[in-house]
Amino acid sequence: MARDEPVPARDEPLTASPAPAKAGPGALARQRRRASAVRFWQRYRTHRSGLFGLAALALFALVALTAPLTVGSDVQSVTGAPGRPMESPSLEFPLGTDQFGRSLFGLVVWGSRVSLLVGLLATVLSVAIGALIGITAGHFRGWFATVMMRITDWFLVMPTLVLAIALATVMSRSLGTIILAIGVTTWPTTARLVRAQTLAVESRPYIERAKALGGGHRHVMSRHVLPNVMPLVLAQTTLIISSSILAEATLAFLGLGDPTVVSWGGLLQDAREAGAVSAGKWWYLVPPGIAIAVVALSFTLCGRAVESVLNPKLGVAR
Template sequence: MTTAETTKTPAALGPRALAWRRRRASAARFWKEYRRHRAGVFGLAALVLFALVALTAPLTVGSDVSSVTDAPGRPLESPSGHFPLGTDQFGRNLLGLVIWGSRVSLLVGLLAAVLSVAIGAVIGITAGHFRGWYATVMMRVTDWFLVMPTLVLAIALATVMSRSLGTIVLAIGVTTWPTTARLVRAQTLAVESRPYIERAKALGGGHWHIMSRHVLPNVMPLVLAQTTLIISSAILAEATLAFLGLGDPTVVSWGGLLQDAREAGAVSSGDWWYLVPPGVAIAVVALAFTLCGRAVESVLNPRLGVSR
């Protein structure tokens, strides 16, 4: 936008330019409030660092780091100058494996969280809008998923389906959506009780118009905050399923590294370098996403009064 355009009054701007101007102003306000949360800034910095490490993994460690036949070291070497984190049971560089595994763990966590939040948002919005028998059925299904152990359901799905990353994403996504559905439905009921919704209905607004133009924009902040919180749970769930041997054996992930360490007897033999790096990586990423989620939730809902 040029200097002349920035000095125009809102009435002189076109609808599209005015919309973009409001979005930029809203984003600036959000970032200003977000920066006040030190924990959230720390979490964001950690996530940016992990994202850069994952994106640059093909350049820094190469795609052959997981090759068993071309392993550069001896099995279970302790950390040294050549291998900062030691080697695994096949003689592979453990630092390279941890870096390469970040790609799979972060990708599965993000995709599973998006799937979970999408299912929960759709069910929550529709159940809050249509009500009646549809809402009753959807909420009873949601309650059933809430009382069932999430990990048990995910293990059951991962067991009966093929062992692949898609299976892991599906197993996590379809078992972690009930909380989002409950929260979104409550927010939808609050939004639809406002007077402008009645005016929109009186003017002929249909169900799709009400849900997409009025309800969805108002529940999006809640959906965004819920997504950042669920990602950490999804990463932990992926690591758990991989540790239990239900992940894709052809890919490297942090949970898969812990599973390999268990099979190699790293716990009993005292090979701590095989267990600590992937475990710490999982804990730090999960904590970073949680800190970001809490900060986003606090910014979007200042009444929470989260300490900064």
Template sequence: MTAETTENPAGPPGKAADAPSPRALARRRRRASAARFWKQYRAHRAGLFGLAALTLFVLVALTAPLTVGSDVDSVTDAPGQPLESPSGRFPLGTDQFGRDLLGLLVWGSRVSLLVGLLAAALSVAIGAVIGITAGHFRGWYATVMMRITDWFLVMPTLVLAIVLATVMSRSLGTIVLAIGVTTWPTTARLVRAQTLAVESRPYIERARALGGGHWHVMSRHVLPNVMPLVLAQTTLIISSAILAEATLAFLGLGDPTVVSWGGLLQDAREAGSVSSGDWWYLVPPGVGIAVVALAFTLCGRAVEAVLNPRLGVSR
């Protein structure tokens, strides 16, 4: 055998080995995409303010067991007198049982944030599944799903959530379920519209011509294209979910064994703080709910503007 026949026709030895693998290329593209997203997100000052506020609230919620202790909601071991005004010992005063309101406010942030995140995740998951499947299969299935979606859209969300929370047991799971199953229609309609736009593109026809089935098209082509919309919708829904949780807790439909910002407002109402002028019992939970909802809204608008610059959201 001659030397010419033993030469490597693909080029010098080691060249193929030096080429990056497909996984390395995918990781490199994801890192570059994340860097571009963060660079564009930083240009939105309101989004940065919302992100900073959310980071602060999350840190406060995560460190609550270390900063205020897990027995802050104990009624029998309350450290103060009922309805003490703010002082050096109790910066935000005490509640009707003599508990430190600052500790209750910090501990309640855990429940409010957790319920808001879980309810938003459930709502977006239901809306994304219905939207993608209705946009992909069409026909009678899409007609039935969209009519159900329209029915949920015209029904008052809060009324449906109150009904579910009333007929089911009073727990955090019930609150999450009540909010999640009543706030998904908007996401479903948005995702379906995006799915219809994606499936009209030529590469979807090529995927089907090459033997791609329904699951392949929806999971490998449609879902990655609708995920930015789903992400932006999630950040916007979280603020609504937190407000809904506070409303249900204020109406007495929350879990009475846990402390939340809405539950604190309910306790303040029952204690007569509105008529007696005990502002320290009412203002801090209300401000906390408003700031967190505003922060999530600002983050959601910034994410939406980055993913869809045509919206022209002001910076």
């Protein structure tokens, strides 16, 4: 060692290079969720039908969100309508007018808000009820599972539309009634599927280890069972939304919806009351009918693609 080089004192600690900080459990969980989302999208985008459905739904969602800016809320008013009753399509009214002279294009655009909202909320209610009953029945078993499954079987054999019509008839005519009627009558299929998945999950060894380490019912169901059934719940949600939108349109067409709001099913019901079918006013029926069909098809395509991604063994055609 050269004499001009400084010699460190013995009592002066040598500074070591800082060790890389370890990621905490929260950061690791977020990293894993991000990686799972990336893998999910990489598999989902290989399904052409799923991409078509997703693009169509994005377009409808954009139309529904921007309806107050594009057509305005005054399009629903029956007073001071700009056109003549049931006028054929023209440059001023691309889809014609209804029985009050209102623009059908504006009504279809505004009705997308109600139809999509009712379909989404009714599906959330239906899936929540089905998942809750399915997880609890699969976890506790015994007499509780027997009672829950018999109730589920009763709802399965009863016609869903008849039950929804009965509920909508005895209750007030409002959007909340429609959401409740659809939600409480379409959950049995979800409950059956979730219970079967719960039984499969609880037969795995790590569930026994969790119980042996002191994990209670709430811990097992929320930390172990629920994350494993969520992919099935997600796929079931995308499939039920289309049925909920069709059910809302059916109830509104039968005159059981809220008469103060504009929806696609309500437009069809107005066209029936105005005699558009016998008068040959096809433009009064076709636009809302096509909108209902396209949205229902789009949700179905997305649901099939999600189901195929989460369970590749199904072999759903792309």
